[in-house]
Amino acid sequence: MNTPYHAKYFAAELLRRSASSEIDKLSMSLFDASVDLNPHQIEAALFACRSPLSKGVLLADEVGLGKTIEAGLVLCQYWAERRRRLIVICPAALRKQWSLELEEKFNLPSVILEAKSFRESLREGNDNPFLANGIVITSMNFATQQKELLKLVAWDLAVIDEAHKLRNAYRPSNRMGQGIRWALEDRRKLLLTATPLQNSLLELYGLSTLIDDYIFGDLASFREQYTGSDADLDSLKRRLAGFAKRTLRSQVLEYIRYTERRAITRPFRPSDQEQELYEAVSNFLQRADTYAIPDRQRTLTVLIVRKLLASSTLAVAGTLETIRKRLEVLRAGLPEPENLLEDLVEGDELGDDFLDEEEEIEEPEGGSPQLDQPRGTEIDRVQLDAEIAELDGYIRQARQISVDTKTRTLGVALEIGFAEMERMGASRKALIFTESRRTQEYLKAFLEANGYAGRIVLFNGSNTDAESSAIFEEWLRDNADTGRISGSRTADRRSAIIEHFRDRADIMLATEAAAEGVNLQFCSLVINYDLPWNPQRIEQRIGRCHRYGQKHDVVVINFLNERNDADRRVYELLTEKFNLFSGVFGASDEVLGTIETGVDFERRILRIYQECRTAGEIEAAFAALQAEMEQTITSRMTETRQTLLEHFDEDVHTRLKVRLDQTRHHLDRFSRLFWAVTRSVLHGQARFDDEDLTFDLHTPPTGFPPGRYHLISKNRENVEGAYLYRLSHPLGEQVLTTALHHHTPDATLRFDISDHPTKIAMVEALKGKSGVLTLERLTITSFDTEEHLLFSAFTDDGNPVDQEQCEKLFQCRAEIDPVEDLRAFSGHLAAETERHAAATVSRALETSNRHFQEERDKLDKWADDLIVAAEKELKDTKARLKLLNRQARQAITTEEQMELQRQIVELEKKQRRQRQRIFEVEDQIIEKRDALIARLEQQMQQKTTRERLFTVQWTVV
Numbered sequence: 001m002n003t004p005y006h007a008k009y010f011a012a013e014l015l016r017r018s019a020s021s022e023i024d025k026l027s028m029s030l031f032d033a034s035v036d037l038n039p040h041q042i043e044a045a046l047f048a049c050r051s052p053l054s055k056g057v058l059l060a061d062e063v064g065l066g067k068t069i070e071a072g073l074v075l076c077q078y079w080a081e082r083r084r085r086l087i088v089i090c091p092a093a094l095r096k097q098w099s100l101e102l103e104e105k106f107n108l109p110s111v112i113l114e115a116k117s118f119r120e121s122l123r124e125g126n127d128n129p130f131l132a133n134g135i136v137i138t139s140m141n142f143a144t145q146q147k148e149l150l151k152l153v154a155w156d157l158a159v160i161d162e163a164h165k166l167r168n169a170y171r172p173s174n175r176m177g178q179g180i181r182w183a184l185e186d187r188r189k190l191l192l193t194a195t196p197l198q199n200s201l202l203e204l205y206g207l208s209t210l211i212d213d214y215i216f217g218d219l220a221s222f223r224e225q226y227t228g229s230d231a232d233l234d235s236l237k238r239r240l241a242g243f244a245k246r247t248l249r250s251q252v253l254e255y256i257r258y259t260e261r262r263a264i265t266r267p268f269r270p271s272d273q274e275q276e277l278y279e280a281v282s283n284f285l286q287r288a289d290t291y292a293i294p295d296r297q298r299t300l301t302v303l304i305v306r307k308l309l310a311s312s313t314l315a316v317a318g319t320l321e322t323i324r325k326r327l328e329v330l331r332a333g334l335p336e337p338e339n340l341l342e343d344l345v346e347g348d349e350l351g352d353d354f355l356d357e358e359e360e361i362e363e364p365e366g367g368s369p370q371l372d373q374p375r376g377t378e379i380d381r382v383q384l385d386a387e388i389a390e391l392d393g394y395i396r397q398a399r400q401i402s403v404d405t406k407t408r409t410l411g412v413a414l415e416i417g418f419a420e421m422e423r424m425g426a427s428r429k430a431l432i433f434t435e436s437r438r439t440q441e442y443l444k445a446f447l448e449a450n451g452y453a454g455r456i457v458l459f460n461g462s463n464t465d466a467e468s469s470a471i472f473e474e475w476l477r478d479n480a481d482t483g484r485i486s487g488s489r490t491a492d493r494r495s496a497i498i499e500h501f502r503d504r505a506d507i508m509l510a511t512e513a514a515a516e517g518v519n520l521q522f523c524s525l526v527i528n529y530d531l532p533w534n535p536q537r538i539e540q541r542i543g544r545c546h547r548y549g550q551k552h553d554v555v556v557i558n559f560l561n562e563r564n565d566a567d568r569r570v571y572e573l574l575t576e577k578f579n580l581f582s583g584v585f586g587a588s589d590e591v592l593g594t595i596e597t598g599v600d601f602e603r604r605i606l607r608i609y610q611e612c613r614t615a616g617e618i619e620a621a622f623a624a625l626q627a628e629m630e631q632t633i634t635s636r637m638t639e640t641r642q643t644l645l646e647h648f649d650e651d652v653h654t655r656l657k658v659r660l661d662q663t664r665h666h667l668d669r670f671s672r673l674f675w676a677v678t679r680s681v682l683h684g685q686a687r688f689d690d691e692d693l694t695f696d697l698h699t700p701p702t703g704f705p706p707g708r709y710h711l712i713s714k715n716r717e718n719v720e721g722a723y724l725y726r727l728s729h730p731l732g733e734q735v736l737t738t739a740l741h742h743h744t745p746d747a748t749l750r751f752d753i754s755d756h757p758t759k760i761a762m763v764e765a766l767k768g769k770s771g772v773l774t775l776e777r778l779t780i781t782s783f784d785t786e787e788h789l790l791f792s793a794f795t796d797d798g799n800p801v802d803q804e805q806c807e808k809l810f811q812c813r814a815e816i817d818p819v820e821d822l823r824a825f826s827g828h829l830a831a832e833t834e835r836h837a838a839a840t841v842s843r844a845l846e847t848s849n850r851h852f853q854e855e856r857d858k859l860d861k862w863a864d865d866l867i868v869a870a871e872k873e874l875k876d877t878k879a880r881l882k883l884l885n886r887q888a889r890q891a892i893t894t895e896e897q898m899e900l901q902r903q904i905v906e907l908e909k910k911q912r913r914q915r916q917r918i919f920e921v922e923d924q925i926i927e928k929r930d931a932l933i934a935r936l937e938q939q940m941q942q943k944t945t946r947e948r949l950f951t952v953q954w955t956v957v
Helices: 004-014 023-032 039-048 067-080 092-106 115-123 140-145 147-151 175-183 202-211 219-226 233-240 272-286 298-311 313-331 340-348 353-360 381-400 405-424 437-452 466-478 489-503 535-543 565-577 598-611 615-634 638-645 652-681 730-740 803-809 823-889 894-939
Strands: 056-059 086-090 110-113 135-139 157-160 189-192 261-268 430-433 456-459 507-510 525-528 554-561 686-689 694-697 707-711 747-751 770-781 785-795 814-817 943-956
Touching: 004 652, 004 730, 004 770, 004 785, 004 814, 004 943, 023 039, 023 067, 023 652, 039 056, 039 067, 039 652, 056 067, 056 202, 067 086, 067 092, 067 157, 067 189, 086 092, 086 140, 092 110, 092 135, 092 140, 092 535, 110 115, 135 140, 140 147, 140 175, 147 175, 175 202, 189 202, 202 219, 219 233, 219 823, 233 638, 261 405, 272 298, 272 313, 272 381, 272 598, 298 313, 298 437, 298 598, 313 381, 313 437, 405 430, 405 437, 405 525, 405 554, 437 456, 437 507, 456 466, 456 489, 466 489, 525 535, 554 565, 565 598, 565 615, 598 615, 652 707, 652 730, 770 823, 785 803, 785 823, 823 894, 823 943
Parallel strands: 056 189, 086 135, 086 157, 110 135, 157 189, 261 554, 430 507, 430 525, 456 507, 525 554, 747 943
Antiparallel strands: 686 694, 694 707, 747 814, 770 785, 770 943
16 A cells, blocks of 8 residues: 555655756646646746746747646646735736636636725725735736836736737836836736737837846847848847747647638618617717717717617617616706716626726827817706607607517528538537627517527626526536535526536527636537627637637628618628638737727727718728728738747657657656545545546545545546645645655555556566665755755665666555664765755756856846947947038038038037947946846855655565
8 A cells, every 4th residue: 555655755746846947847737727738838838937037938829829828827836836926917808718717727716806896905904905815817907007006016927918018118108018017027927929029129129128127228229239121130039039939820730629710691681760760879979069978988988879779779778768867867957977888888788898998098099089078067958858858769769669670680590500500510509699788688588489488598797687596596406516616606607507508508698798708619609699899809709619629610690780881891891801700710819919909999980980971981981991900910020020939940840749748648647646645645534436536535624525526637528616636626735735744754664566557677676675765855945946855775785776766666555564773774874865965956056057147148138238229329420420521521612611510520529428438338237237147146046955754664575
């Protein structure tokens, strides 16, 4: 059987911190991740952890390769090593997605920090809400707003997603980039983007300054060396290789299977009654002098009403009623409500990004419709009454249309979509997105009345309707003893509804809530009943189904209003320029990266709807927008990016294959060790099934539920919830702690290899022999902390037994026998232990020296850059002097000659000052560089501690 000595060794090995750049650096995160890992993701995560002196790296894989998983592996490893001051900074729309990904794939707790939760935390007495119990997730805008508090936290790692949005961080005018750069100065960063270089090489400089001010010199030196016609791109490529890594889809096709997207367009033609309502409300929204739309937040309010106007007559009726109620409050002489936008967003569940963006972003250059003109304080009662009456008329018109043309078209679209699913052999599932909760309820009633009763499930932000509540209660009963109930009613409701859709329903009617972080890969049909103008939103929607694990092509059905010229042109733009609906990957990050924020792009579209009255005006406005988009998209520095960042190494395929083989071997070993420790510690408390790698815990330790626990696996589908057993599971943590603190006095271990299932040659060589061994944990602290488990052993006749032989020995079972007095061996054992430790410390010092030299080289290049900048000024002055002297020789008049001589004298004085300045600058730069290097040398001083885990006499029989 495995002894407490086995368990102690295995637990120490499982929890060991490694400074290696090999797989064992990520041991804990690779094992704990509930995701199919691809070799390029492991390589990227190792790249991010490569040097303890690095201030961070840029991971720039092409879209669809799982940069979130790469960052998740790094975050998971930090968490396992108890370095838990972690933050993810991302666009507002991605916060929930990050939270769910970290929870589901890595079992990591997170806290989404935005205005509301921030205020709640302050009310609870937390002086700095960024100090949270979990990984903090916040938006770029909010991080900028709270940069002073953000800076106060000693972050172990900051992940910045969609980092290209901060590419102008080097510019003093870039408020967001400057704020985040300042707040995270001296913190380790992990930047993620698929678009590290779009329009200018200065974007790479900007991203580098987010990571570390010492990667390059100043802006002038970067321009001088890398942006001119004689730019040294080979030098730039070498320097980028130290902090930027990019993998291409073409390099990993062996490991990732991609399915296609296929688009189907369903045109519809509104009735005259519907068209009359649309045009009337549209004209009303185009008026700039109404009381109906408040001056504050006017742009986004109009945007929301227009979107609902295109959604359904029921949605627009409800929205107009909300606006009318506000006017009735004004008519009654009561204070004007200030939360109309919030009411509209929450009432129809349009997505929090509207409110976030309204608070946080500035108007785009060129402006949005100027709807916010100041109004006098005196209310015109006649106009106010007329507007209320006008709104009443529109509401009555909308209510009179019981079923609109677009809704009838949905029935046809579903038949077409389900026929495609049957042809492909995919499940009969349809995910239908609408931008309005009112439309969602309306569509449910329509579909239930037309053959789909009992086969529909709703998914929205609250999920509190009667049917959803019944589904949730049933799910709670079914999962009472499975460990899958998380305790969060919101998360558990989502799980219940998704599983109901997967197992029992044909159709999920969803608002934007389902576009964030939900995995619906079992569904292959997406219907955009309402099509957002925001390309990022559309990509999120389709990405719920078109993702890792999707076995079929994904069919995307969109509706197109044939009587609306602006709708038609928006659809063309989304289809042809953003490539959202067809191909293997949909919209690339490179294309989506051309728009700063989704709401900003929607404002551009709104401007056309608001300002253009005729078909000709609409056509001209969209043609101009499309031309601008084309110029932005095609101006990307494709060729330069390939030269600098895309390495087509011949051995990349072989390297990735080796990495995959190494990972599988390592995970198999890790799994065996964890299983063995668990068996040892829970012996007598659980029944173990070695085939299924499950155990029934019948006598649990205090605080843990009984039940069947399943060891996490990369080879089979894992259970969800509390019974998925891994290192970070509370029971797993307790098992390892217990094993590590086993009482292991001196003893004799008798290893019996006669019935070992496989032959281990190294151990066979020890059969019939005996000796003494000791296991010691050596901790080395320098730039980083690393731990080594060192066996020191020899046979009774004095021959040494090496490290690998001892490790193999502990793969065999043993019995504990009484021990003889080991004092006679202590001198020999101490000498052997000292020799082993010294050799290990020496190897660690070599690694530290390599990291030190890399950092020193970086600082030398930084110093050289700054000197180049100073010399450039002198070079420019010399060139100017040369030109003036030539002009002076050619001067015709005395006055011209005198003026040129005066300029030459001034420039010569400037040249002398610049020469002197170069020496001063060189001294200052070298002094600063040397100070930085001295600080590094101080950090490199090694501290070592040694702890004996056990000493035993051994014998092999």
